[in-house]
Amino acid sequence: MSSRTLPLLFINLGGEMLYILDQRLRAQNIPADKAKKVMNDIITTMFNKKFLEELFKPQELYSKKALRTVFDRLAHASIMRLNQASMDKLYDLMTMAFKYQVLLCPRPKDILLVSFNHMDAIKDFVKDTPSILSQVDETYRQLVEMYTTLSSGEFQLIRQTLLIFFQDMHIRVSIFLKDKVQNSNGRFVLPTNGPVPYGTQVPGLIRMFSCAGEEVTRRQFSNGGNYTAALREGSFEIFGDRVTKLGTNMYSVSRPVETHLSGTSKNSAQHTKVNVAPNPLAKEELNLLARLMGGLEVQKLGNADSGFRVNLFSTDEEEEEALISRPDDLLYGVINIQATKDQQANAELAKIMGEFTESGDQSPSSISKGDDLLAMMDGL
Secondary structure (H helix, E strand, O other), X not given: OOOOOHHHHHHHHHHXXXXXXXXXXXXXXXXXXXXXXXXXXXXXXXXXXHXXXXXXXXXXXXXXXXXHHHHHHHHOOOOEXXXXXXXXXXXXXXXXXXXXXXXXXXXXXXXHHHHHHHHHXXXXXXXXXXXXXXHXXXXXXXXXXXXXXXXXXXXXHHHHHHHHHHOOOOEEEHHHHHOOOEXXXXXXXXXXXXXXXXXXXXXXXXXXXXXXXXXXXXXXXXOOOEEEOOOOOOOOOOOOOOOOOOOOOOOOOOOOOOEEEOHHHHHHHHHOOOOOOOOOOHHHHHHHHHHHHHOOOOOOOOOOOOOEEOOOOOOHHHHHHHHHHOOHHHOOOOOOOOEOXXXXXXXHHHHHHHHHOOOOOOOHHHHOOOOEHHHHHHOO
């Protein structure tokens, strides 16, 4: 497992989230000033300096539930609100889109080009707001500094870590199904055509050499595909042509996007037993999550009229039906971190408590963890 995977995972998922929200804000005819505020607020929070300092520290990936919690808070960093069904759909679309991009990368290093495509798009969203643009540029600089010097082996480890993270996610997405790049069971179809990775040759030729290193014979074979040579390598500079289209906005052409649980996912979810054994990494993960979330500024709505709700479904009825029909095993839980006994001694956790707690929406399982962070950790 690579300890350098988390920043790339966060930035690429964040980029996909912004693509989807931008498309939905336009589809619902949200006023331009409100839509711009939503995008600016989320990007400002996403590239918060304190948050990124924690994010870029070498660390293992944490659980899907913890990552979902981060994006749940990020999506609500402005005046926009999503209910649970729409948030579930948003997260499904984000994760499946990036999983597809990782699978299609010709070389492990090209994951960085995908990340730069997302960063280029994020810069375009805030091009008219210099203060936010400077935050994004600083993150760009950190990405270049941290990743452009890594070896091919280190990028392969990053790719493997990402695929392990995504391996049990098989949500069907209408765009992928219509383009015939995803099967009905939610698994992706990898192409057998197109350019080969930069720096490699089109398969189909076997060359044999003598002990002296001289070529003595050649033999051709059918490679089973329609491959072409790569024209050029994408740019790893802050400004440049990335060449690959992976990581660009696939929602730029307006078309409805639906998600469906595959039969495999439903069945596996119903038969999966929850592991109740204590997780030795749980306390460390919660402390990390607390530090990360401490850097997120969550928008507090002044009055009911200032905010608005975004629906990722075509109608409210579809949204309600999706929430009811989703198996309980696949409903994303949100971690509630509470700090009531020692708020003065730990102001940061008190702040996180206020941001994490969903007013009037705590499940019995969440409050049974304890009245404060330490009690919750002891209950794991």
